[in-house]
Amino acid sequence: MLLALTAACGxxxxxxxxxxxxxxxxxxxxxxxxxxxAGATAGAGAPTAPTATGTTVTVxxxxxxxxxxxxxxxAGTYTFVTTNDGxxxxxxxxxxxxxxxxxxxxxxxxxxxxxxxxxxxxTYKLYCPVGNHESRGMSTEITVT
Numbered sequence: 001m002l003l004a005l006t007a008a009c010g011x012x013x014x015x016x017x018x019x020x021x022x023x024x025x026x027x028x029x030x031x032x033x034x035x036x037x038a039g040a041t042a043g044a045g046a047p048t049a050p051t052a053t054g055t056t057v058t059v060x061x062x063x064x065x066x067x068x069x070x071x072x073x074x075a076g077t078y079t080f081v082t083t084n085d086g087x088x089x090x091x092x093x094x095x096x097x098x099x100x101x102x103x104x105x106x107x108x109x110x111x112x113x114x115x116x117x118x119x120x121x122x123t124y125k126l127y128c129p130v131g132n133h134e135s136r137g138m139s140t141e142i143t144v145t
Contacts, residue, residue: 053079053116061090061107061128064136068126073144075121083112089130090138096124103129119144 054077058069063086082092084107092113093103097120104113121144128138 053077053114054118055079056081056114058083059092059126060085061092061138062086063088064128064133064138066092066126066128066138066140068140068142071142073119073142075119075144077116077118079114079116080126081112081114082107084109088133090128090133091130092126093129094124094126096144097122099124106130121145 056079059080059082060067061082061084068080080092080094082090082104084090087109089106089108091104091106092115093101094115094117095101099117099119102115102117104115107113124142124144126140126142127134
């Protein structure tokens with residue numbers, strides 16, 4: 001159970017996607033209209049309670065960082081609710097075993113959107129695909145057990 005932050009934020013698909021798992025993960029996006037689960041505060045570390053769309057993880061995007069509300073992940077369905085708390089446009093993209101190119105729409109300041117993915121055990125990269133944001137620090141890796 002490891003959350004490693006890496007310094008990177010670039011323009012899109014500069015990295016190779018991880019090979020697909022035997023069962024590809026499903027991903028959906030939708031404007032977020034609900035509130036984060038109780039206890040889903042930035043940096044809280046513990047998983048939030050499962051919901052109808054899996055476990056909700058809040059992601060705060062700023063210039064130039066991503067902050068997740070938890071740092072431990074077990075295999076299952078997660079909805080990453082990304083909120084742009086910065087002044088520039090940001091988004092969230094997820095890549096890892098069976099997940100490639102799953103991303104939110106571009107989010108203006110104050111906007112939020114949920115990205116639902118099913119994660120299998122392995123390492124996943126979450127990053128901002130806008131401009132050079134990945135290379136500027138808007139990237140993190142999570143390990144799913």
